[in-house]
Structures are given as structure tokens and as C-alpha cells.
Amino acid sequence: NAGVTQTPKFRILKIGQSMTLQCTQDMNHNYMYWYRQDPGMGLKLIYYSVGAGITDKGEVPNGYNVSRSTTEDFPLRLELAAPSQTSVYFCASSYPTRQGLGTEAFFGQGTRLTVV
Amino acid sequence: DAKTTQPTSMDCAEGRAANLPCNHSTISGNEYVYWYRQIHSQGPQYIIHGLKNNETNEMASLIITEDRKSSTLILPHATLRDTAVYYCIVRPLNFNKFYFGSGTKLNVKP
Numbered sequence: 221n222a223g224v225t226q227t228p229k230f231r232i233l234k235i236g237q238s239m240t241l242q243c244t245q246d247m248n249h250n251y252m253y254w255y256r257q258d259p260g261m262g263l264k265l266i267y268y269s270v271g272a273g274i275t276d277k278g279e280v281p282n283g284y285n286v287s288r289s290t291t292e293d294f295p296l297r298l299e300l301a302a303p304s305q306t307s308v309y310f311c312a313s314s315y316p317t318r319q320g321l322g323t324e325a326f327f328g329q330g331t332r333l334t335v336v
Numbered sequence: 337d338a339k340t341t342q343p344t345s346m347d348c349a350e351g352r353a354a355n356l357p358c359n360h361s362t363i364s365g366n367e368y369v370y371w372y373r374q375i376h377s378q379g380p381q382y383i384i385h386g387l388k389n390n391e392t393n394e395m396a397s398l399i400i401t402e403d404r405k406s407s408t409l410i411l412p413h414a415t416l417r418d419t420a421v422y423y424c425i426v427r428p429l430n431f432n433k434f435y436f437g438s439g440t441k442l443n444v445k446p
Contacts, residue, residue, distance in 0.1 A: 224379075253434070262423065263380065263436040278433070310379050312434075324370070325434055327379030 226328035233301040233335045241296040243311030251314045252294040256307040301335045308332050340424045345441040354411040358424030361405040368427050371409045373420040414444045
């Protein structure tokens with residue numbers, strides 16, 4: 221298993237450009253997440269999905285869009301890049317909660333995005 | 337969602353036990369305590385989780401107080417590779433969202 225794979229690893233965007241951060245997992249996890257991490261800070265939840273066709277906002281969704289057409293893939297879209305979106309983006313996945321059990325999230329290695 | 341409070345940073349000597357505290361005084365009865373760590377700029381890595389009882393795995397031990405208002409992550413023999421930011425997270429049972437706070441920067445020194 222490759223786990224959670226994110227592409228690209230690095231990207232520089234100009235203000236106003238758009239791009240899609242790709243995330244795919246091969247663990248058949250229903251739940252997937254997107255986080256951003258600004259320098260020296262903790263992770264902030266952007267969007268999450270509980271299964272194909274279902275997405276919802278997290279703590280900081282403004283400026284982003286997501287889709288979940290398959291269990292494996294959860295792309296994050298930036299439509300009009302702004303300097304405030306300079307950050308490291310992490311994708312994660314996990315099994316759904318089962319009664320009496322907790323489950324951990326598995327993270328990708330991140331995409332470092334700079335908007336200039 | 338219950339909030340967590342952790343010290344900003346801690347030091348530990350290599351080979352000694354590292355004890356990382358976390359306060360979660362507003363935790364609900366059905367919320368789990370999770371610990372993750374993030375080494376340098378890598379993706380966070382799961383360590384351990386628990387509900388009421390103390391837990392141990394190959395990486396660490398988790399001690400949860402009887403009233404569940406605080407917990408301690410124990411790395412029994414810290415190595416230099418354990419230098420990382422450690423996050424204590426309380427996860428609502430009804431949904432699998434993970435909210436990260438600022439964490440504790442653990443510095444393991446030779």
C-alpha cells in the first residue's frame with residue numbers, strides 16, 4: 221500500500237492563478253480530509269468528506285473547493301490564488317467511526333504552496 | 337468540541353522518559369483522546385489513542401486520569417528522532433474530524 225499520496229510536492233503560483241492539489245489513497249478509507257499548516261502553526265481543517273459525493277466545510281474553507289467523485293480521490297481546488305494561501309497542505313484519510321472503536325488518520329507528506 | 341491545552345515546549349534528555357501533559361477539562365464521555373506527532377515538516381503521524389483506560393503500544397503509553405480531564409503521553413526512552421511537535425486531540429465520537437491545536441515542541445537533547 222502506498223497510503224496517502226499527494227501531488228505535487230512543491231508549487232509556486234502567481235496571484236490569481238488556479239490549481240488543483242491532488243490526493244489519493246489506496247486504503248479504501250471512507251473519510252478524507254484537507255488541512256493547511258502555516259509556518260510555526262498547527263494544522264487547520266479546510267474540508268472533509270465522509271464518502272464519495274459527500275463533502276463539508278471545516279474551519280477555514282474560504283478560497284477552496286473540493287469534490288469527491290470516488291473513494292480514492294479527494295482533490296482540493298484553489299480558484300484565485302492569494303498570498304494568504306501560502307502554506308503547506310496535508311491530505312489525510314481514515315476509516316469511519318465504529319461503535320466502541322477509535323480510528324487514526326493517515327497523512328500524506330504534504331504539498332508546499334507559495335503564492336507570489 | 338472539547339479543547340485541549342498543552343505546554344508550548346519541553347526538553348528531555350536522550351534515553352530518559354518524556355512525559356507530555358495535556359489538559360482537556362471539557363471532554364465529553366464519548367470522546368477519545370488521540371496523540372499525533374509531526375517530525376519537522378512531514379505529515380503528522382499517529383501515536384496512540386484511548387477512551388478511559390491507560391493504553392500502551394510499541395511507540396508510547398497513554399495515561400488518562402480517572403476524571404478524564406487530563407492525560408499524559410509517555411515516551412519511555414526518548415531518542416533524538418523523537419524530537420517533534422506532539423499534538424493532543426480530542427475527537428468527537430459522532431464524526432471523524434480531527435482538530436489540531438498548537439501542540440508541544442519536544443526537544444530531545446544528547
